[in-house]
Amino acid sequence: MTPEMHPLRWGDPAAATALPDAARGLVELAFGPLADAAGAAAADTASSLAPSAFDEDLLDRLRAVVGADHVLTDPAVRALHTRGKSTPDLLRARAGDLTDAPDVVVRPADQGEVEALLAVAVEHRLAVVPFGGGTSVTGGLVARRGGFAGVVSLDLVRLDRLVAVDRESMTATLEPGLRGPQAEELLAAHGLTLGHFPQSFEYASIGGFAATRSSGQSSAGYGRFDSLVVGLTVVTPSGVLTLGSAPANAAGPDLRQLVLGSEGTLGVITSVTVRVRRLPAVKVYDGWRWPSFAAGSDAMRTLAQAGLLPTVIRLSDENETAINLADPDSIGAGGDAGCLMVVGHEGEPDAVAAKRAAVAAVLTGLGGTDLGEEPGRAWAHGRFHAPYLRDSLLDVGVLVETLETATFWSNRQRLYDAVRDALVGSLGEGALVLCHVSHVYETGCSLYFTVAARQGEDPLARWAAAKVAASDAMIAAGATITHHHAVGTDHKPWLAREIGPVGVQVLRAVKESLDPTGVLNPGVLIP
Numbered sequence: 238m239t240p241e242m243h244p245l246r247w248g249d250p251a252a253a254t255a256l257p258d259a260a261r262g263l264v265e266l267a268f269g270p271l272a273d274a275a276g277a278a279a280a281d282t283a284s285s286l287a288p289s290a291f292d293e294d295l296l297d298r299l300r301a302v303v304g305a306d307h308v309l310t311d312p313a314v315r316a317l318h319t320r321g322k323s324t325p326d327l328l329r330a331r332a333g334d335l336t337d338a339p340d341v342v343v344r345p346a347d348q349g350e351v352e353a354l355l356a357v358a359v360e361h362r363l364a365v366v367p368f369g370g371g372t373s374v375t376g377g378l379v380a381r382r383g384g385f386a387g388v389v390s391l392d393l394v395r396l397d398r399l400v401a402v403d404r405e406s407m408t409a410t411l412e413p414g415l416r417g418p419q420a421e422e423l424l425a426a427h428g429l430t431l432g433h434f435p436q437s438f439e440y441a442s443i444g445g446f447a448a449t450r451s452s453g454q455s456s457a458g459y460g461r462f463d464s465l466v467v468g469l470t471v472v473t474p475s476g477v478l479t480l481g482s483a484p485a486n487a488a489g490p491d492l493r494q495l496v497l498g499s500e501g502t503l504g505v506i507t508s509v510t511v512r513v514r515r516l517p518a519v520k521v522y523d524g525w526r527w528p529s530f531a532a533g534s535d536a537m538r539t540l541a542q543a544g545l546l547p548t549v550i551r552l553s554d555e556n557e558t559a560i561n562l563a564d565p566d567s568i569g570a571g572g573d574a575g576c577l578m579v580v581g582h583e584g585e586p587d588a589v590a591a592k593r594a595a596v597a598a599v600l601t602g603l604g605g606t607d608l609g610e611e612p613g614r615a616w617a618h619g620r621f622h623a624p625y626l627r628d629s630l631l632d633v634g635v636l637v638e639t640l641e642t643a644t645f646w647s648n649r650q651r652l653y654d655a656v657r658d659a660l661v662g663s664l665g666e667g668a669l670v671l672c673h674v675s676h677v678y679e680t681g682c683s684l685y686f687t688v689a690a691r692q693g694e695d696p697l698a699r700w701a702a703a704k705v706a707a708s709d710a711m712i713a714a715g716a717t718i719t720h721h722h723a724v725g726t727d728h729k730p731w732l733a734r735e736i737g738p739v740g741v742q743v744l745r746a747v748k749e750s751l752d753p754t755g756v757l758n759p760g761v762l763i764p
Contacts, residue, residue, distance in 0.1 A: 241317060242317065246628045253629075267667075268690075268691050289310045289315070302350055308343055343392065345391070346396070348472060354391065363386055364380040367391050367758065372440050377723055393442065396413055399415070411423075411508070429514065429516060430513065431513055431514075433455070446509075447462060458548030458581075463494070466497060469508070470507045480492050518584070519586050519589045524613050526574070526606040527576040527605055528576075529576060534646075535603070538682075540677075548583040551673055551674070554576060556670065560669060635689055635692065638704075640686050641684065641686065641721065642683065642716045642720055644716040649682060656707050656710050657670050664690045671688075672684055718731040
């Protein structure tokens with residue numbers, strides 16, 4: 238069973254650590270003397286939570302649907318369902334601000350109970366926030382309260398079954414409350430894998446993957462989550478949508494794609510049918526060095542357009558290679574490191590050997606230097622650890638946050654320069670701006686930025702200004718506001734600019750049709 242996340246930090250409370258002394262010294266070289274971490278993020282924020290706005294009669298209505306044990310108003314439980322895990326979310330929680338906490342957490346056991354709960358919400362005008370793993374980093378769990386009698390966190394944790402496996406078609410049907418590790422464990426018992434491993438994997442849920450168009454670190458080999466989905470069941474206030482009667486069709490627009498990325502604003506996903514693969518017999522990850530980010534990016538493009546993508550391919554720019562924020566022991570250890578690329582192959586032994594040799598031949602021919610397996614093994618070992626380091630840095634007064642975008646290959650350098658310049662211009666020359674590419678396509682790639690700077694007197698305002706500058710730069714450069722973090726509340730202004738007034742009109746019309754009273758995650762996604 239996955240442990241509950243710490244209300245003021247990322248992940249397993251037992252895994253939280255202080256910044257190592259060696260790393261602290263190196264970080265001080267970049268930012269000067271650091272704050273004392275003693276007692277950081279240790280406040281009992283739940284004790285300051287306002288009482289639930291729900292009276293006993295309304296709570297009894299909810300209890301009649303799911304049972305008394307699954308209608309929770311305990312402050313500690315409500316605190317755990319407040320916002321997500323972005324840096325601003327954590328800074329607010331650490332400051333004792335839990336004003337966005339739901340009034341009640343309700344845990345249905347099946348689709349019928351979800352339908353009944355939505356009926357109660359419509360009748361009593363209750364805002365409903367579908368909740369999976371709580372890993373949102375864009376304000377996707379912050380419902381607008383205005384005009385509603387209260388906020389319900391609809392925690393899908395009890396919808397946690399592997400419903401069906403079709404080995405002939407190589408599909409599996411999963412319930413939305415399954416966390417990433419649980420889903421992989423259940424599939425592994427059948428010799429199968431989903432192959433979806435975002436950095437949030439240890440806590441994020443199947444429903445969350447679908448609702449946010451998640452993309453995992455093995456996307457080059459397995460695909461983005463939305464490309465894996467072949468069917469969905471979605472409960473809306475207007476009725477139930479059952480989508481996916483075939484792997485592909487020409488029966489009008491694909492409504493599956495309307496639900497994917499909808500962030501709980503159009504309906505509650507109660508099952509997801511996905512394409513699965515056989516568990517790989519072999520996994521091998523190699524490191525490659527490139528003289529520049531541009532040269533490494535060109536190599537990625539060559540592989541993508543030649544149909545030679547490995548399972549994993551990730552390229553760090555010069556700064557991220559030299560100052561690896563995902564590994565405390567290597568901060569500041571860079572030197573003339575160039576740019577590190579991690580290339581991973583998974584599958585049957587003969588197929589892996591053949592693909593690995595073909596990829597190596599191309600990369601060598603393009604000027605890459607083979608560094609062997611050690612860099613790849615190190616990356617694979619620590620690939621879910623970065624958020625814990627983020628917390629350790631927040632403890633000592635360093636602001637660390639991420640943002641991401643995507644564009645076409647011909648626009649990559651322009652976008653990279655524009656976002657970097659915007660971040661440095663807002664945060665000052667002392668800021669560290671790192672970048673990597675970890676999702677590639679024949680036509681383009683993502684850019685994922687990590688930013689570190691002194692928190693200053695008002696870190697929330699400091700980051701908000703930098704976020705605006707970077708987001709403006711993305712849209713001005715003709716890129717998307719998000720490749721896989723979703724929209725939430727944080728990206729709404731830029732979504733409207735990205736899709737234009739007609740696109741906004743379409744989203745609002747669909748929302749009105751499926752959720753006419755607007756109870757589903759109000760204020761999120763829809764401009």
